[in-house]
Amino acid sequence: MTPEEFYKIGETHREKRDQYKNNINVCIAAACVSLQSEKVRESLEEEVKKQGKEESCRVSGTGCLGLCAYGPLVSINNEQALYAGVTADDASEIVKKIDKEPIKRLAVSPELPFFARQNKIALEHCGKTDPDSLEDYLALDGYEALYDCLTTKSPIEVIEEIVKSGLRGRGGGGYPTGLKWSTVEKAVGEKKFVICNADEGDPGAFMDRSMLESDPHGILEGMAIAGYAVGASQGYVYIRGEYPLAIKRLRAAIKQAERQNLLGKNICGTPFSFDIDIRLGAGAFVCGEETALIASIEGQRGTPRPRPPYPAELGLWGYPTLINNVETFANVSPIFRKGAEYFSNIGTEKSKGTKVFALAGSIKNTGLIEVPMGISLRDIVFDIGGGIVDGKKFKAVQTGGPSGGCIPEEYLDMPVDYESLSKVGSMMGSGGMIVMDETSCMIDVAKYFMEFCKTESCGKCVPCRVGTAQMYMLLTRITDGEATMHDLELLEELCEVVKHTSLCGLGQTSANPVLSTIRFFRDEYIAHIKDKTCPAGTCAIANNKEAVQ
Amino acid sequence: MEQTAKKKAEAPKDKRQKLVDATMRRHGHSSYALIETLHSVQEAYGYLDDDNLRYVAQALRVPLSKVYGVATFYHFFTLKPQGDHTCVVCTGTACYIKGVPAIFSAIKKKFSIDPGETTENEKLSVLTARCIGSCGLAPAVVLDGEIAGKVTPDDVVERIGRLIQNDT
Numbered sequence: 001m002t003p004e005e006f007y008k009i010g011e012t013h014r015e016k017r018d019q020y021k022n023n024i025n026v027c028i029a030a031a032c033v034s035l036q037s038e039k040v041r042e043s044l045e046e047e048v049k050k051q052g053k054e055e056s057c058r059v060s061g062t063g064c065l066g067l068c069a070y071g072p073l074v075s076i077n078n079e080q081a082l083y084a085g086v087t088a089d090d091a092s093e094i095v096k097k098i099d100k101e102p103i104k105r106l107a108v109s110p111e112l113p114f115f116a117r118q119n120k121i122a123l124e125h126c127g128k129t130d131p132d133s134l135e136d137y138l139a140l141d142g143y144e145a146l147y148d149c150l151t152t153k154s155p156i157e158v159i160e161e162i163v164k165s166g167l168r169g170r171g172g173g174g175y176p177t178g179l180k181w182s183t184v185e186k187a188v189g190e191k192k193f194v195i196c197n198a199d200e201g202d203p204g205a206f207m208d209r210s211m212l213e214s215d216p217h218g219i220l221e222g223m224a225i226a227g228y229a230v231g232a233s234q235g236y237v238y239i240r241g242e243y244p245l246a247i248k249r250l251r252a253a254i255k256q257a258e259r260q261n262l263l264g265k266n267i268c269g270t271p272f273s274f275d276i277d278i279r280l281g282a283g284a285f286v287c288g289e290e291t292a293l294i295a296s297i298e299g300q301r302g303t304p305r306p307r308p309p310y311p312a313e314l315g316l317w318g319y320p321t322l323i324n325n326v327e328t329f330a331n332v333s334p335i336f337r338k339g340a341e342y343f344s345n346i347g348t349e350k351s352k353g354t355k356v357f358a359l360a361g362s363i364k365n366t367g368l369i370e371v372p373m374g375i376s377l378r379d380i381v382f383d384i385g386g387g388i389v390d391g392k393k394f395k396a397v398q399t400g401g402p403s404g405g406c407i408p409e410e411y412l413d414m415p416v417d418y419e420s421l422s423k424v425g426s427m428m429g430s431g432g433m434i435v436m437d438e439t440s441c442m443i444d445v446a447k448y449f450m451e452f453c454k455t456e457s458c459g460k461c462v463p464c465r466v467g468t469a470q471m472y473m474l475l476t477r478i479t480d481g482e483a484t485m486h487d488l489e490l491l492e493e494l495c496e497v498v499k500h501t502s503l504c505g506l507g508q509t510s511a512n513p514v515l516s517t518i519r520f521f522r523d524e525y526i527a528h529i530k531d532k533t534c535p536a537g538t539c540a541i542a543n544n545k546e547a548v549q
Numbered sequence: 550m551e552q553t554a555k556k557k558a559e560a561p562k563d564k565r566q567k568l569v570d571a572t573m574r575r576h577g578h579s580s581y582a583l584i585e586t587l588h589s590v591q592e593a594y595g596y597l598d599d600d601n602l603r604y605v606a607q608a609l610r611v612p613l614s615k616v617y618g619v620a621t622f623y624h625f626f627t628l629k630p631q632g633d634h635t636c637v638v639c640t641g642t643a644c645y646i647k648g649v650p651a652i653f654s655a656i657k658k659k660f661s662i663d664p665g666e667t668t669e670n671e672k673l674s675v676l677t678a679r680c681i682g683s684c685g686l687a688p689a690v691v692l693d694g695e696i697a698g699k700v701t702p703d704d705v706v707e708r709i710g711r712l713i714q715n716d717t
Contacts, residue, residue, distance in 0.1 A: 031685045034696035068685030203641035206682035241588065241625045242681060280588050282623030283679065299583035299611075301622040360643035360684035367685050398642065432684075434642045448645055452679075458622075 002269060003147050006260065010138035017139065020058040022098045024048075025127070027073040028061035029213045030206075030245050031367075036088070037072035043091040044074075051095050060133075063126040063214020067114060068367035075127060076102070084108045113383045114365050119346065121338075121354050122170075122330040123370045126214040131249050134256040137217040143262050145336035146221050149228055150270045158229040159185060162332070165340035166352030171197055171288070171325030172400065172429045173505075174351070174418040180322065183312040184230040187320035192232035195316065195323045196223055197293060198239040198246075201285035202401030203452065205432030207356045208326040210368050212239070212246040215330070216253035220276060222329030224263060225336070227274040230322050235276040238293055241283060250278060285402070285456035289504045290315075290323045292458065303460045304504035325430065327356055347373035351417035361398075361434040362389050371416070378412040381435055392437035395536075396520070400429030402449045402456075403509035405516025406442060425516040427509070442521040443528055444539040446514045447475040453510035464507030467498035471514060478525065479539040481532040488525060492518060565593035569601070573608055580611045583619055587626055596627045624679070632667040632674040634712045636692050636705070641680030643687035648702070652688060655702035660709070672713050 017023070026041040044059045065073040070084035074094065081102035083094065090106060097103055120126070129136040137143070149158050163178030184192060196219060200208040212219060223235045239247055254276055257263040265273045284302045286292045292302040294316050315321025331353060335343050344352045351373040357380065360366050364386030371380060381387070381397060388394050396406040405426035414420050418428050436445065454468040474491045477483040495511035502508045518525060527535050534542040572589040576582030586609065590601045597620050606613040620626045636656070640649050653664060656675055660668055667674040683689045686698025690705055692712060697704075
């Protein structure tokens with residue numbers, strides 16, 4: 001397809017859409033779908049027909065609108081009004097009052113801090129386009145950044161732009177993306193590969209899933225730009241097998257893009273060719289580690305290997321390979337569309353841009369948010385998140401999943417960026433944020449994560465395989481009320497050993513939940529050991545006591 | 550062992566077998582396609598049975614030990630047949646702190662099975678998932694492929710009961 005042609009597709013589609021006076025967008029991302037949003041969409045379509053408004057009213061599906069706790073969500077005329085908790089029965093009223101004041105009983109104010117404090121870059125198209133429609137994406141200048149890069153920029157210039165933007169890896173490590181790209185570009189190899197890491201294994205994180213379900217073309221475009229920059233002609237998306245909807249949408253998007261020659265041979269008539277294939281993960285958390293992920297794509301057990309050599313030099317089938325996270329790729333095309341400077345002006349000195357977080361746990365507004373780096377945790381939890389449910393007291397917020405830590409109230413005013421989070425013994429991680437209230441026992445939480453790491457340990461290196469099992473055993477003794485102070489000392493020592501001697505990130509960070517809870521909630525550990533009581537009243541000790549009484 | 554695999558290859562192929570073959574063909578019968586192929590086997594048959602593991606090993610020219618290694622390494626693959634209905638309980642962090650243990654004990658009380666087990670009459674399998682990514686709806690379960698969010702232990706037991714009852 002020539003650029004004129006795809007500008008034209010976008011233009012005609014825009015015109016076609018503008019013909020409609022009213023647009024009704026129903027969220028069809030997984031959370032809303034599981035609350036029957038497909039039914040809501042069907043009945044809205046029926047109602048539009050019934051009331052003879054086909055000419056002026058268009059019903060379509062759209063990606064995640066963010067406020068997952070109150071689904072199914074329906075957005076009217078590009079978020080002029082947002083309806084929450086819509087059922088199929090509300091359809092006739094919605095269509096009837098489409099030109100009038102929003103229906104009070106369903107409406108959520110767009111001025112809520114939940115919406116007002118967000119800054120959407122990676123999620124720019126979420127809630128604005130139909131994820132199943134390439135035309136929708138083109139109408140929002142989709143694939144223009146790719147075409148622009150292919151025709152007006154050399155690969156080096158593309159990389160320079162990414163370096164200038166200050167984008168850092170959003171998978172958790174925070175490695176500068178530009179630097180990674182230029183290492184792969186410089187590496188010598190007959191072939192090169194680009195891999196998108198969508199193996200979102202952290203329990204409590206659903207950012208990647210939402211992005212893939214809501215804006216699959218955005219990720220594909222980012223990958224193609226990366227492919228051009230580093231000189232690769234094949235890309236893989238390694239996605240969790242547990243995300244059937246995301247897989248389906250991504251497959252459809254790849255087909256649409258191939259048909260319009262936005263992927264495949266000689267993209268848009270340029271000499272650049274790039275194919276993207278999907279590889280399904282099979283439920284191994286360790287495959288989020290890049291060398292394990294490569295082994296898994298090669299059809300092997302997902303065990304990591306020591307680095308260096310890094311995948312940038314010796315990756316998939318021995319060729320230089322670029323691996324980035326979904327959110328990193330989602331940020332690529334906005335950087336070219338809006339300029340590197342726009343992006344680097346947001347955020348803090350060392351952490352530029354925005355970060356997508358999945359808010360969950362004991363918080364009112366669970367859902368997907370994108371906020372500028374440097375915002376305080378307090379703002380996220382109490383302002384955007386709306387505070388704790390049922391009037392309970394805040395206890396801790398857990399970031400970074402099984403590799404992160406629990407952050408207590410006194411650190412809530414800390415800015416959210418890579419460095420500050422590491423300083424308090426947690427990490428940015430991929431962006432899961434679980435809020436816990438006073439009824440969560442911190443030792444039980446640490447034990448939960450340790451059980452996770454113990455089961456997910458691939459078994460290759462001893463510190464992780466044996467260490468996590470031993471740490472789990474010690475934590476169980478504490479929650480069962482059988483531990484002594486010596487056990488606590490042993491646990492702390494063991495944490496340090498596992499942290500410093502494990503082969504890959506899984507083992508090295510597996511002690512973080514324990515270390516951070518010991519650091520901030522030592523009293524609670526001591527209450528379990530010395531007084532044999534659980535202050536939160538939710539772990540095994542508390543249950544046993546109840547049983548005895 | 551080779552004989553069974555051969556027999557399988559020669560026997561008239563049912564639709565499910567064709568799906569598996571198509572996946573292997575698409576990847577040029579390369580050993581790299583092992584995981585993709587196991588995915589198709591599980592999709593077609595519901596689980597990985599011994600015959601199919603042998604068949605795949607032979608067709609992709611991968612040692613059976615390695616096929617078995619891969620099949621057991623990844624949690625997504627199951628080597629046991631499932632019951633008629635499945636209830637996958639999400640054990641992600643958000644679901645956990647909102648009361649997954651209570652769901653398990655309610656299921657155990659009613660159907661006498663632990664997570665990972667199937668009832669004796671093969672009606673119900675209870676499985677766990679690390680995180681199904683529906684944290685906004687915690688606690689969540691997946692009943693026969695459909696996600697049910699914000700459930701209580703009684704809810705789950707009742708819904709499962711309804712599923713089983715619909716059969717009879």
